[in-house]
Amino acid sequence: MGETRGDRAFDIVNILFLCIITVLVIYPLLFVLSASISNPAKVFAGELWLWPKEITFDGYKRIFANKDIMTGYGNTILYTFVGTAVNVVLTICAAYPMSRKDLKGRNVLTVLIVFTMFFTGGLIPTYLIVKDLGLLDSIWAMILPNAIAVYNVIIMRTYFQTSIPSEMQEAASIDGCDNFRILTRVVLPLSMPILAVMVLFYSVAHWNAFFNALIYLSDRTKFPLQLILREILIQGQTQDMVDMNDDTLMRKMMEAESIKYGVVVVANLPVLMLYPFLQRYFVKGMMIGALKG
């Protein structure tokens, strides 16, 4: 079947459009990267368009010398590790039994869990519970209120049901495996792709989490990176990072800008570096959730 002229024209227009979209998406990201290692004066004067000018790492030096950012970074790493571990374990605890057709009460459970996707108690009652439990200002306020995401449970349950033959589980059961052993020896080893997806989804969520910290934390030493970033990027609090000996206000403003570019890079580097490697996994995970959710 030959290609018509119209088809070829369509191809060209299509690819052109996609190129424009790609440029629009990637340009701001590259710009930030360039700006973060450029002389702030050049950025400030609007002379920077894409490639870095007069490369300097001063902004980064200031960032790594800043105590708040480093504490925030440490906290975020801690919350991400502990939080993701709790998330993944609990999601397995929910998804595996729900995937078993022979589990009595499975439908009631599904309804109860899915219902929470559509209706919640809302901010204030949830806040009061967390407060009553004495979790305010503790690491657990960052972890427990979002310990399970319904959507991820559904994705995982679907994976267990569709990708792991139930005959295999029955065979293991006949061989004398109890349910724990079936889960740990048969099901989980076959579920590495979906576990990778879960780790990615949950850890990115923890890395970027801002809302719980804003509401539940008031102790600065427990602040995650995102709260510190908010102060720097949005509220413009960069005074304590800029060299007070700098003579002019202009100079200070420029340095503040360069710090902003730098923190964007520093905050996202781990996630952005990780993601191309995990891409094939998360696309798979999204598709499992999408097609059979």
Add this chain to the structure above:
Amino acid sequence: MRLRKRLLPYARNWQLYLLLVPVIAYYVVFEYVPMYGVQIAFKNFLASKGIWGSPWVGFKHFERFFESYFFWRLLLNTLGISLYQLAVGFPVPILLALMINEVRKPLFRRFVQTVTYAPHFLSTVVLVGLLFIFLNPNTGLVNNFLKLIGLEPVAFMTEPGWFKSIYVLSGVWQQMGWSSIIYLAALSGIDPQLHEAARVDGATRLQRIRHVNLPGIMPTIIILLILQIGSLMGVGFEKVFLMQNSLNMDSSDVISTYVYRSGILGAQYSFSAAVGLFNSVVNFVLLLLVNLIARRMNQTSLW
């Protein structure tokens, strides 16, 4: 004996129930107790008496909210942002997926996908921070460009008229690639024979997209549309809150930010729980309604 028979299916899977214990505990404590706690919206919450002991006051807080100066502003902003987002943000990922699906060079296809997914991984704080950097009236790239082509710089972030557009368009920028994954999955599930048949009948590429691909992903589109409309009142707190400032309040104040201000900051727990409950109920009713309409019209629905 009969009792033992009835209990057998439970006993055999006792370990599965054991696994579920922490899960159920989580859902009870952090989802269902708050739902029960919603009753403080109908009470005058006194910290000394707790949620359960505080006195009932009926619909007082709701009435106060409906009569307040803020009510219409909050409602119109909440719906305005959502509808704008629905109108612009919903079709774009579909178009993107249809376009990506037509690319036959695997390398280019992978490249476009990798790039367009990337912004999804930026945090809201960083995204809004980028907006402030790029839209800064003095130093921002966008205004540098406007000056370059001889236009006046615009104070995008403090001008109420720009708020909704910036909110929606930056959302499209961040999420279009990610949202397109679902449609790409649906597109890959379309039977190639349908395309063959259409080609034999002389359909052009565009015609095949319209008459084969689009109908093929229609069920997915409808499901996602229902979900979107079902969260029409749920404009995300984080991004609006971060973009908000005293100058753009007229167009940026939404129900969720108001609940935060009056509840968490102002400690008016009962009142803002009432506002929040109003929001969730409208949302839930919308979801039921849209689902019902969708089911009547073409048999695709959430349940």
